[in-house]
Amino acid sequence: MFAPRQVFGTFQRRGFSASARQASKVAVLGAAGGIGQPLSLLLKLNPRVTQLALYDIRGGPGVAADISHVNTKSTVSGYDPTPSGLREALKGSELVLIPAGVPRKPGMTRDDLFNTNASIVRDLAKAAAEASPDANILIISNPVNSTVPITAEVFKAAGVYNPRRLFGVTTLDVVRASRFLSQVKNTDPANENVPVVGGHSGVTIVPLLSQSNGADLSGQTYEDYVKRVQFGGDEVVKAKDGAGSATLSMAMAGARFAESLLKASQGVKGVIEPTFVDSPLYKDQGVDYFASNVELGPNGVEKIYPVGKVTEHEQKLIDTCLVDLKKNIQKGVDFVKQNP
Numbered sequence: 001m002f003a004p005r006q007v008f009g010t011f012q013r014r015g016f017s018a019s020a021r022q023a024s025k026v027a028v029l030g031a032a033g034g035i036g037q038p039l040s041l042l043l044k045l046n047p048r049v050t051q052l053a054l055y056d057i058r059g060g061p062g063v064a065a066d067i068s069h070v071n072t073k074s075t076v077s078g079y080d081p082t083p084s085g086l087r088e089a090l091k092g093s094e095l096v097l098i099p100a101g102v103p104r105k106p107g108m109t110r111d112d113l114f115n116t117n118a119s120i121v122r123d124l125a126k127a128a129a130e131a132s133p134d135a136n137i138l139i140i141s142n143p144v145n146s147t148v149p150i151t152a153e154v155f156k157a158a159g160v161y162n163p164r165r166l167f168g169v170t171t172l173d174v175v176r177a178s179r180f181l182s183q184v185k186n187t188d189p190a191n192e193n194v195p196v197v198g199g200h201s202g203v204t205i206v207p208l209l210s211q212s213n214g215a216d217l218s219g220q221t222y223e224d225y226v227k228r229v230q231f232g233g234d235e236v237v238k239a240k241d242g243a244g245s246a247t248l249s250m251a252m253a254g255a256r257f258a259e260s261l262l263k264a265s266q267g268v269k270g271v272i273e274p275t276f277v278d279s280p281l282y283k284d285q286g287v288d289y290f291a292s293n294v295e296l297g298p299n300g301v302e303k304i305y306p307v308g309k310v311t312e313h314e315q316k317l318i319d320t321c322l323v324d325l326k327k328n329i330q331k332g333v334d335f336v337k338q339n340p
């Protein structure tokens with residue numbers, strides 16, 4: 001029988017009566033990595049999280065011991081890299097965040113990570129389908145455009161697929177879209193809200209500037225802005241010079257998305273986040289997954305918002321996005337069919 005190597009503290013939530021909904025176990029798979037560590041730390045600081053389960057193929061218990069000293073009420077457990085360790089980490093989780101896998105090096109596309117990360121995500125998805133079939137699954141591992149369909153196929157094969165509970169985390173694109181616009185306009189990013197739709201790589205990332213308040217960039221400034229949002233990840237990869245990709249900003253983005261889901265599951269209404277989900281928006285064009293604004297609720301996806309009114313140029317960006325997205329999605333689906 002497996003027992004968590006380390007369990008620290010007790011869990012209780014101030015100001016809430018005890019109920020299943022209020023006790024939120026959150027698991028992080030890949031918790032000892034560049035994203036996993038700061039993400040786990042931010043989750044430890046979130047009072048909605050009552051139990052934090054940290055799993056990695058190496059170093060999970062060490063990260064758990066360290067984070068457990070932070071004086072918030074949640075318990076933190078680190079798990080051994082064994083099938084039973086993984087199962088225990090997942091069991092009873094309301095949220096499962098997956099940043100496990102290799103990051104890019106300069107010169108690589110996210111799709112270049114497919115060969116390594118597809119099987120990592122497939123295997124973790126298999127474990128989640130068995131141990132936590134009702135959890136919200138948040139996929140961070142790249143290429144997100146393919147790893148989300150991989151997870152869906154695994155859940156379908158296990159007979160437990162619920163499209164309302166699977167999310168590709170694209171929050172970082174929205175964070176960047178806001179920050180980069182504030183830099184162009186010299187404003188507070190808190191006031192800059194730019195919807196970003198499509199997928200999570202290069203031209204599949206489509207910022208809809210026409211839908212943000214008072215952003216009338218034009219000409220080269222507009223072109224540069226769109227390109228920076230689409231290729232913001234490359235900026236970090238280049239600057240890190242072989243040491244990986246965005247980790248800290250991604251941890252912030254992942255923690256924001258987790259908080260939104262927990263908030264919505266605890267009954268807060270009107271929580272809207274952009275995320276890459278099984279979406280009806282472009283199914284007629286053979287694109288089964290698409291990121292757009294999604295209202296979250298106790299059952300996960302509550303409402304998928306259409307893209308809305310866009311400019312002619314933005315429509316062209318969406319058309320280009322759909323071509324790549326369709327191929328990325330198919331690649332993920334085919335992978336699971338060929339490597340079940």
Ligand code: NAD
Nearest residue numbers: 030032033034035056057100101102103140141142172250
């Ligand atoms: P990293 O190498 O620093 O960390 C990855 C961690 O995953 C490591 O600790 C490793 O031991 C662990 N791991 C590998 N295989 C595992 C398995 N089978 N089970 C459990 N853990 C396993 O990488 P990182 O910088 O944290 O990036 C992780 C992934 O997130 C990459 O694929 C990266 O491209 C992606 N990413 C996505 C976004 C996004 O916006 N969605 C942003 C940044 C990075």
Ligand code: LMR
Nearest residue numbers: 104110142233234245246
């Ligand atoms: C990002 O957008 O920063 C991530 O997808 C990591 C990467 O490879 O760029």
